[in-house]
Amino acid sequence: MIDAVRFERAVAPVGVVDSPQAAANRVQALRDALGLWRGPALSGISGGWADRNRSRLHRKRISAYLQYLELELKLGRLESAIDQLSDLITRFPNVELFAENLMIALYHSGRSTEALEVAQQARSALSREYGLEPGRRLQTLELAILRRSPDSRLEVSPSSWDRAGLWKGN
Template sequence: MEVFDQGTVVPIDRPRRRAVLTFLLLHANHQVCIEQLVDALWGERPPRSARGQVHTAVSALRKLLPGTAAGDGPRDDAGPLASLAGGYRLAVGRHDLDTVDFGREVAEARRLTALGEHAEAVRHLRSGLGLWRGVPLTGIDAPFAEPIRARLEEERFAAYELLADIELGAGRHHELVPELTALVDRYPAREHLVERLVLALYRSGRQTDALAIARRLRALLAEEFGLDPGPALTELENAVLRGDPALLSPRRHTRASLPRLRRLCSHPARTRPYHWRPGR
């Protein structure tokens, strides 16, 4: 979590202040009661001084935070962080939060994909994904952080999967291979990403590499979790092994058009930054 004012980083160094600010940003432009903040920061066993610590953190944040552009969101004359009856509200503008911008770009990409405007959809997806820098909410140590972190990561991977589906459908498998390889190397248990990498490699004439990636995931799942891959990857692996020509069609086997690979197979298979830039 980072705060920028006119391109300059605003230091929010103390962990409690960072956690309070992050939770308020996650509920931007909505009132957050003090009880919500206490529960978010300490869970079921808050200290007796919890409310006082929240007040202290908010008071310090008021002195640190820059203002928002006029007309961008609800705020009072005291600045973007307003005190309300029993709580607080942090006002931010339409383009102040990277998480909001990311969600807006992905939503627009999905709309364009449904209309068949794939090139524009890719542009919006890449714009949204370009906002990411590392793991979200890094350095935020509070009970609320991990579920939010997991949700944001899932949204990110869903965007990558949609991007891969569109690019595969357009026949740009060669261009996808380096990007997907880097992602799978970093997140080797992401089964849906592995599926798309296997397909991109196969369409690039790299059948052996495609099988190696699928089998590496199979071994990882067995060793780490005692699990087998899901049916989609199993069917894809079998189709690659057979050299199924149906896999070569750019308009075939993307999750946007075919929910299950078995519809392609001739035989049934035998056997898943959060940055604030106010006034930008």
């Protein structure tokens, strides 16, 4: 079980991350917050309140991982991000943003073939589990990698955190 209050305080938006130093500080704060997790949130507690908060905390955990890894990628820490994203895809196979960011990290590491394998694995998992095709962004990334396109489609995926305008720099 985690200390939910400490986790939520640590992952709360902090304003604009506008420099490499600010990004590195945010990465450390998110790493510390994610380190608080020990199994599922509120395990051993039952009832409606626990169910609602367990789900909410799970979503915050996924969001924190996305923020953390997107900043790692923006800071150029590709190998660290690749290792962690590979683990996260195994643990959370239905989170397409993890697959997208892994594809981007692999591509920028000169590992295009592996990036395309990630796309194929995501496609297979989504089809098998949900009867769905990957979303437009993952499909577009796959095509950009096949074409070796040096364009904006191969940038880090925008998480809800980025869409909120909290990251303003590279």
